[in-house]
Amino acid sequence: MDALILARWQFAITTVYHFFFVPLSIGLALIVAIMETIYVRTGNPLYKTMTKFWGKLLVINFAIGVATGIVQEFQFGMNWSDYSRFVGDIFGAPLAIEALMAFFLESTFLGLWLFGWEKLTKLQHLVSIWLLAIGSTISSFWILAANSFMHQPVGYVINNGRAEMESFSALLTNGHLWVQWPHTMFAAISTAAFFVLGISAYHLRRPLADEAKELFRRSFQIGTLIGIVSTLGVVLAGHAQSQYIIKVQPMKMAAAEALWESEDPAALSLFTVASEAEQRDLFAIKIPGMLSFLTFNRFEGEVRGIKDLQAESEATYGPGNYIPSVFLNYWSFRGMVGAGTLMLGLAAMALYMLARDKIQSPRMLALLVPALGLPYLANATGWIFTEMGRQPWIVYGVLRTEDAVSPTVSTGMVLITLIGFTLVYLVLMAATAYLMLKYATRVPGETATVHAG
Incomplete structure (x- = not known):
């Protein structure tokens, strides 16, 4: 293998690792905000407990998402310096705005929300979680604005062998962005909905005290309603995106x-x-x-x-x-579509359970527990298809991937960092899985000291 192949593998592995966590953070922030809104409006302490239970899982996921995302931007300079040199004037702008506007908004109000339960008023605390959810949404927009330029370059001119931005508005009105962003957002929300559904189904199959049972029953309701809307959104937005892509790619x-x-x-x-x-x-x-x-x-x-x-x-x-690789694109596309179709069917089943008052059906609940993994399969295969289907271009029709790699980085250098990042990320993922399993399987009443705010 040469440095190009290893650099591609390194970016692919770290990106897939990172994208395991990003959709859940975006979607779960919205769901937790909805739960806390119900608490503030009704004053029902059950929804406060519910908000804290799912909020703890959000914080764990958000932290690992940040940790795995830091490496992404460094790779542009380390392994892909010719790419950065060629397109940095354009690609860097939305990423800088994302960091200054969205990430600081997210991190600031996550801290306020996490530590402000007894220090802020109910309304102030509620505003904090909504600003976190809004910040996550804005973040996804700017990142996909940069990514969409790679798929459909617009608003630029070539000067002295480098791409320079000619129209910032063209970057924001890029047609690819406006079919990719809704699809990604609905996918993120459906990821969180199935996360809530799967964990709620797990608890509802167990013997629980009345308060805990009611908490997970209402969580199940929220997950179902959001799940059916978001999975339908994924299907419709995905269909629109496919029709658009067949024209431009x-x-x-x-x-x-x-x-x-x-x-x-x-x-x-x-x-x-x-x-x-x-x-x-x-x-x-x-x-x-x-x-x-x-x-x-x-x-x-x-x-x-x-x-x-x-x-x-x-x-x-x-x-x-x-x-591009026909085998990889053919099967990753079917992995995405197949997982999404199953999700839509299971969301419809969960809605049927609510409508027919069959929420305690052991067989149906048993199907929803492992369904928690379906969005992760859909997200990973969808991202692989999106990026691999563009090959051999790193900027479609403008710059080939083979011309974007750093010319002075040796095969050995990339191999060492590839192994290092893969192992470190594996440890981080194992730690996250342990923490998620530990707190997701606990009944809130049994962890009152942990969740006390």
């Missing part, structure tokens, strides 16, 4: 469907075993016309295939391989 969606030849109408692949070397299907189960329907909202219309897009790219950018 057609090769990505062709790889996601293992679509070798252009088709009109185009069939949707349910299961395909393909030979990338021969660029053909070995075995496939497809629904005729369905890919055209999903793309154009009608059962006709040409969807361009990999071979035609490769020829078009060579004519535009010169000789080279412009085909």
Whole structure:
């Protein structure tokens, strides 16, 4: 392996680690804010206990999210200096705004919320958690504004071999941003909803005192209502994003469907075993016309295939391989869609349980406990598909990944840091899993001293 491959592996591993925690922080901050709002409006102490229970898990997750995120920006300078040199004037602006505006907002009001239970008024304390939730949302916007430029570069000019920002408003109105951000936000909220559902289902299967049972029953209700809305949002926003991407990054969606030849109408692949070397299907189960329907909202219309897009790219950018890994994109896309579909079905089941007063059904509750892991599968595979489908470009159509790596960083240097970061992150993840398991499985009444505020 050379330094380029190792640098890509290092960034991929640390990013996936980090993205395990970010969606939960964003979504759970919103849910905890809703719970505390109910407490302030009703004065019911049960909701205060509920807020503290889920808030403790939010704090644990937020802390590890910050720890794993610090390394991300350092890698731009260490392993990807040519990328930073080329696009830093553009990419750095939204990241700087994110740090100055959103991260400080999050961290400041997280501290006020955590330590201010007896020092702030109810309203002041409530405002603190809402500002934390708003800060998390703003943070995601600025980070995705930077990321969307890599997928659809806009508002820039090339001067002296470097990209310079020409229009900040173009960066903020980037079409890719406005299909990616809603999809990511709904995914984050659904992650938190299933987190609440899974843990509530775990407790509701156990013998509990009446107060604890009521706490998790109401948590289950909140998780269900937010879960059904957010998973529907993920599906609708994801569909809009796919229709947009097939216009601006057609090769990505062709790889996601293992679509070798252009088709009109185009069939949707349910299961395909393909030979990338021969660029053909070995075995496939497809629904005729369905890919055209999903793309154009009608059962006709040409969807361009990999071979035609490769020829078009060579004519535009010169000789080279412009085909991303079909295997990785095909299966990561199906991992994301499959997990999301299961989540929608389980959210509907949870809503049925509430409507039919079957919230104590052991079998249904048993299904919801492991379902807690589905959003993590969807988030990880979705992020892999998003980034790998862009290859061989690090800035689509402008800068190739192979031209972005640091020229003076040796293979040995990257290998050492790759192993080091992977092991350190593994330890951090294990510690987080231990703390989450420890506090999530405790009944709030049994941990009154821990949660006392």
